[in-house]
Amino acid sequence: MKSVSELLENTLSKSPYWAEARYHKRTSQALSVQKGLVKQAKSNLTSGVGIRVLVDGAWGFSSTSDLSPHSLEKTLKLAIECAKSLSQLKKAQIKKLPPTKLAKGLFIIPGYELLQKMPLDQKLQAVLKAEEQTRKSSSLIQSATCVYNELFEDKVIVTTDGANATSSLARNEIKLGAIASKSGEMAESHESVGKTGSWDCLFSRSSLSEMSENAAKLAVDLLSAPKIPGGNAVLILSPAMVGLLSHEAIGHTVEADFVLSGSVAKDKLGTQVASPLVTLSDSGTVNGIKYSGGELLVDDEGVITQKTTIIKNGILNSYLHNRESAAIFGVEPTGNGRAWLYHDEPLIRMRNTYIEPGQQSLEEIIATTDEGYLVDCPLGGQADATGEFMFGAQKVTKIENGKLTKMYRGATISGQAFEVLSTVDAVSKEFLLDLGSGYCGKGQPAKVDAGGPFIRCRATIGGVQE
Amino acid sequence: MSQPLRIEKDKLESAAEKLLTFAVKAGADVAEVCGSYGNKTRIGLEKQDYHLASADDGYSLGIRVLKGQQQGFASCNSTEPSELKEIAMKAIEIAGFSPANPHYSINLSANVPTNSPKNLLDPALIDISLQTQKDWTRLLVGEAIKDKRFRLNEGSVEIGTSLSLVLNSLGTHQLEADSAVGWSLMGMGVEGNNITSFDYFSQMVRSAAEAGDKIVFSARNFVAEVLRNLQIGKSESYKGMVIFTPRAVLDVLISSLSYHLNGRVIAENTGKWTLKDREIPILNKALTLTDNPWLKDRSGCSSFDREGTPTAPLSLIDRGVLKNFCLDHYAAHALQLSSTGHAAGGPSSLPTVSPHNLCLMAGSSPEDSLYQRAAQNQKSFLVVHRYSGQSDPVTGDFSGVAKGAEWWVNGERQYYVQETLISGNIFEALGKDLVEISKETEVIDSAEESPTLLIDNISVTGG
Numbered sequence: 001m002k003s004v005s006e007l008l009e010n011t012l013s014k015s016p017y018w019a020e021a022r023y024h025k026r027t028s029q030a031l032s033v034q035k036g037l038v039k040q041a042k043s044n045l046t047s048g049v050g051i052r053v054l055v056d057g058a059w060g061f062s063s064t065s066d067l068s069p070h071s072l073e074k075t076l077k078l079a080i081e082c083a084k085s086l087s088q089l090k091k092a093q094i095k096k097l098p099p100t101k102l103a104k105g106l107f108i109i110p111g112y113e114l115l116q117k118m119p120l121d122q123k124l125q126a127v128l129k130a131e132e133q134t135r136k137s138s139s140l141i142q143s144a145t146c147v148y149n150e151l152f153e154d155k156v157i158v159t160t161d162g163a164n165a166t167s168s169l170a171r172n173e174i175k176l177g178a179i180a181s182k183s184g185e186m187a188e189s190h191e192s193v194g195k196t197g198s199w200d201c202l203f204s205r206s207s208l209s210e211m212s213e214n215a216a217k218l219a220v221d222l223l224s225a226p227k228i229p230g231g232n233a234v235l236i237l238s239p240a241m242v243g244l245l246s247h248e249a250i251g252h253t254v255e256a257d258f259v260l261s262g263s264v265a266k267d268k269l270g271t272q273v274a275s276p277l278v279t280l281s282d283s284g285t286v287n288g289i290k291y292s293g294g295e296l297l298v299d300d301e302g303v304i305t306q307k308t309t310i311i312k313n314g315i316l317n318s319y320l321h322n323r324e325s326a327a328i329f330g331v332e333p334t335g336n337g338r339a340w341l342y343h344d345e346p347l348i349r350m351r352n353t354y355i356e357p358g359q360q361s362l363e364e365i366i367a368t369t370d371e372g373y374l375v376d377c378p379l380g381g382q383a384d385a386t387g388e389f390m391f392g393a394q395k396v397t398k399i400e401n402g403k404l405t406k407m408y409r410g411a412t413i414s415g416q417a418f419e420v421l422s423t424v425d426a427v428s429k430e431f432l433l434d435l436g437s438g439y440c441g442k443g444q445p446a447k448v449d450a451g452g453p454f455i456r457c458r459a460t461i462g463g464v465q466e
Numbered sequence: 467m468s469q470p471l472r473i474e475k476d477k478l479e480s481a482a483e484k485l486l487t488f489a490v491k492a493g494a495d496v497a498e499v500c501g502s503y504g505n506k507t508r509i510g511l512e513k514q515d516y517h518l519a520s521a522d523d524g525y526s527l528g529i530r531v532l533k534g535q536q537q538g539f540a541s542c543n544s545t546e547p548s549e550l551k552e553i554a555m556k557a558i559e560i561a562g563f564s565p566a567n568p569h570y571s572i573n574l575s576a577n578v579p580t581n582s583p584k585n586l587l588d589p590a591l592i593d594i595s596l597q598t599q600k601d602w603t604r605l606l607v608g609e610a611i612k613d614k615r616f617r618l619n620e621g622s623v624e625i626g627t628s629l630s631l632v633l634n635s636l637g638t639h640q641l642e643a644d645s646a647v648g649w650s651l652m653g654m655g656v657e658g659n660n661i662t663s664f665d666y667f668s669q670m671v672r673s674a675a676e677a678g679d680k681i682v683f684s685a686r687n688f689v690a691e692v693l694r695n696l697q698i699g700k701s702e703s704y705k706g707m708v709i710f711t712p713r714a715v716l717d718v719l720i721s722s723l724s725y726h727l728n729g730r731v732i733a734e735n736t737g738k739w740t741l742k743d744r745e746i747p748i749l750n751k752a753l754t755l756t757d758n759p760w761l762k763d764r765s766g767c768s769s770f771d772r773e774g775t776p777t778a779p780l781s782l783i784d785r786g787v788l789k790n791f792c793l794d795h796y797a798a799h800a801l802q803l804s805s806t807g808h809a810a811g812g813p814s815s816l817p818t819v820s821p822h823n824l825c826l827m828a829g830s831s832p833e834d835s836l837y838q839r840a841a842q843n844q845k846s847f848l849v850v851h852r853y854s855g856q857s858d859p860v861t862g863d864f865s866g867v868a869k870g871a872e873w874w875v876n877g878e879r880q881y882y883v884q885e886t887l888i889s890g891n892i893f894e895a896l897g898k899d900l901v902e903i904s905k906e907t908e909v910i911d912s913a914e915e916s917p918t919l920l921i922d923n924i925s926v927t928g929g
Binding site: 034035037038040041042043044045046047048058059060061062063064065078079081082083085086089090091092120121124128142143179186187188227230231257258260261262263264343345379380382384385386388390392409410411412414415416443460461462 | 507509510512513514515516517518519520521522524525528537538539540541542543544549552553556557559560563564565567569596600603604617618619620653654656661662663664703734735736814815816854855856858860861863865866867869884885887888889925927
């Protein structure tokens with residue numbers, strides 16, 4: 001019996017044009033518990049092949065879940081037909097994809113087998129226990145949830161210009177939520193972690209029991225916290241918030257497809273866009289950090305991932321590329337072409353995006369802040385082509401005369417990313433990739449991670465006005 | 467049903483029946499299969515140009531089993547008997563170790579009523595030529611690149627046909643065919659150093675005959691709206707009246723409100739209201755909210771839900787009085803009520819609860835009078851068209867960036883503002899702080915419908 005790789009090679013050998021075939025099998029399992037009841041326990045198996053071709057300067061794509069040679073050949077023909085029909089309309093035709101170091105061989109991220117061997121039943125018992133512990137941490141906790149998701153990804157990517165890579169990895173995440181209630185007031189908190197690796201990787205920083213305690217404590221603390229006054233302020237952003245800023249507000253604006261559409265980063269290569277203290281990167285693997293949520297050895301175009309320094313000492317240094325945008329800009333692809341499922345085309349997506357650590361300790365940064373806020377525990381966010389961003393934060397603590405004082409309820413912070421990064425005057429040596437659970441959305445989801453040091457900057461807090 | 471979809475229908479039904487049989491043979495007391503078939507052709511746009519053309523089709527099947535009060539679920543994208551058997555066994559295995567929950571249920575569904583929506587499938591869309599799809603895409607691109615200040619980032623024209631099937635071992639068998647032409651644009655305005663926020667719209671029609679004109683009309687309006695945002699200025703901080711246009715009403719207020727109308731939230735007692743609040747005034751008496759799954763021009767139109775329960779229009783809030791919650795069988799069982807046909811999801815997910823097409827009813831004031839009233843009360847005020855931010859569904863607090871927002875001074879629009887944050891609470895905004903509702907409404911992205919609202923006591927933090 002032929003291997004998947006041979007099947008794909010045989011199919012592509014019938015193409016007179018550049019072509020790429022990507023086999024993707026995903027097994028996913030999800031568990032969800034609320035108030036002691038299992039709300040969801042499910043398993044999903046999805047597999048198939050997506051074929052993309054470049055004909056007369058235009059892309060065509062088609063996919064199938066049937067791996068028979070006949071079906072694969074039919075899918076190739078359909079993709080060619082699609083591309084041919086589009087080439088008559090396309091104005092800027094893609095001449096040729098740039099040569100690059102294409103992946104060959106096996107690319108395995110450890111943890112897959114360990115996670116697969118652990119019975120789902122055992123994971124469910126842990127989830128049930130964590131939810132119960134969160135719920136019973138305080139009499140003020142009205143409801144708790146615990147959600148666990150895992151994805152096992154097996155891929156084979158073959159291109160007519162030489163890629164032939166087989167990869168496998170497992171991604172998992174766990175999320176805890178608590179709702180506290182007192183005298184008609186309610187407050188909600190979340191705690192989450194996402195990794196690429198085994199079950200144990202999830203708990204390398206905090207145990208599940210500690211995460212339960214943290215989620216419950218935060219919800220209870222928020223009950224009595226006042227709403228924050230709105231306005232422009234000095235902020236110390238935690239690594240998780242820095243991760244959001246790096247990903248949402250900078251990362252998206254330097255994705256080359258957005259740049260070509262006119263994002264705020266267009267024509268800014270080589271110019272000062274941030275404080276000289278800021279160096280910002282996007283990478284498939286991060287030195288010294290194991291099991292990051294966005295870990296990736298080879299992208300979905302068969303390109304080996306590399307570290308891309310987007311901002312170097314405050315100067316915009318590089319955009320993020322797939323093979324097409326690299327051809328347009330005349331640079332090497334950066335390994336950012338990613339597809340969610342076999343029936344999705346690869347798009348320019350981030351992996352692990354972070355600001356590099358600095359020299360000061362967090363303690364020193366707080367001690368030298370007269371008035372401001374320490375902002376932590378992100379609630380997600382969005383950013384615009386203008387670099388304007390909006391992030392939610394669950395936990396905001398006032399800093400007065402170099403000391404942390406009272407805690408406020410969650411707030412929204414906003415600003416223009418490059419302007420905010422230009423105000424950075426302190427960068428900590430403490431460093432974490434800490435985006436937690438969740439996915440980046442850009443038509444398709446993508447699992448990413450982000451983080452950095454603590455940074456001090458100035459931005460707008462959206463709170464109440466008197 | 468035309469011949470091509472007849473083949474897919476037979477294949478889907480045959481696979482679903484096999485899956486059901488595997489599950490029952492493997493030990494399920496009751497089992498339910500949710501299945502779908504879909505095919506689509508898509509022309510994608512990117513970077514001011516045509517980008518990629520694609521064609522796909524595929525099946526998806528999910529099996530839910532009950533063993534006593536234990537539930538298991540598994541799904542796949544194959545009709546191969548070996549894979550169907552594998553997922554049936556997996557669902558049984560999951561049920562075997564999942565703790566019992568008395569509210570899991572699979573029920574025999576009634577037939578869909580005769581007045582429910584019919585003919586969601588337009589036969590003209592099944593065999594539509596690639597040339598016609600290219601012509602429609604040309605119309606969309608034509609409008610998008612007419613004014614060079616508009617930068618097209620992404621867009622598409624997509625034609626799809628689908629089959630949805632729910633059957634269970636108690637005898638439920640519901641099948642519906644659907645088709646649609648959908649199109650979307652995402653882009654921004656650029657003029658000199660001025661760059662607007664990204665804006666996005668999508669729309670669909672179920673009839674091929676309607677597509678051309680609607681593509682041109684919607685794209686033209688969208689581009690004009692984006693380009694108006696190029697007149698950029700600064701806002702000021704204040705607390706007071708803000709006008710929310712329909713998309714902002716839905717983004718900020720109704721999305722959070724729907725959490726509190728979700729029957730599962732009521733069953734779990736994690737929302738603001740309980741069953742005892744029905745027939746009690748809960749919000750401003752000018753406010754009426756319904757859910758209507760029978761509107762054929764809306765994307766959420768369907769004659770049955772994820773569990774096979776027939777759908778029907780439902781009054782949720784009537785003149786401020788709480789009338790009903792959205793229920794699936796799980797919530798209905800927990801609350802000792804009947805399902806309202808609001809089980810949501812597809813073959814690869816367990817049922818959840820979601821409304822189909824929410825409609826916030828029109829008020830009696832012309833939209834102009836909302837602007838006049840705001841101007842009478844305040845020298846300057848904000849008009850919010852879109853929202854990017856957080857809404858805490860539990861507390862009802864929201865805080866985020868007002869996108870595409872207008873700044874008005876002395877009753878005149880001055881310019882559009884960026885980096886302006888708004889915050890408030892949805893229960894207060896739709897309760898004591900709701901000042902006026904426009905008589906004009908708008909359907910957003912072929913789904914939900916809302917009028918424009920004038921709301922007081924909103925905190926605005928200027929950039």
